[in-house]
Amino acid sequence: MRTISSTQAQKSFGELVTSAIKEPISITKHAKEVFVIVPSEEYHKMKQAYENASSRLFVAEDNIAQSYLGSVKGVFSSSAEVDQFIAKEREAWG
Numbered sequence: 380m381r382t383i384s385s386t387q388a389q390k391s392f393g394e395l396v397t398s399a400i401k402e403p404i405s406i407t408k409h410a411k412e413v414f415v416i417v418p419s420e421e422y423h424k425m426k427q428a429y430e431n432a433s434s435r436l437f438v439a440e441d442n443i444a445q446s447y448l449g450s451v452k453g454v455f456s457s458s459a460e461v462d463q464f465i466a467k468e469r470e471a472w473g
Contacts, residue, residue, distance in 0.1 A: 380405055385413070 382405040399416040406414040455461050
């Protein structure tokens, strides 16, 4: 991945766009990376992968909460009540 400064990026934006189609380009400001320019197709693939992973994590967390609800029937009636209980316990221990 090629790295250029934000000043260089401003001066040669057309070349930057052409280069970014072929490979990601890191843009730095004061020697710290602030942006990575990637081809649109690559961005959409990464976004979709992130959304898929996030939704799987949410489902997994909800399944754990539902499993916990099943093991303590009569104590909690929803996963929100479990979350509230856990938050109160954390505060008590904190």
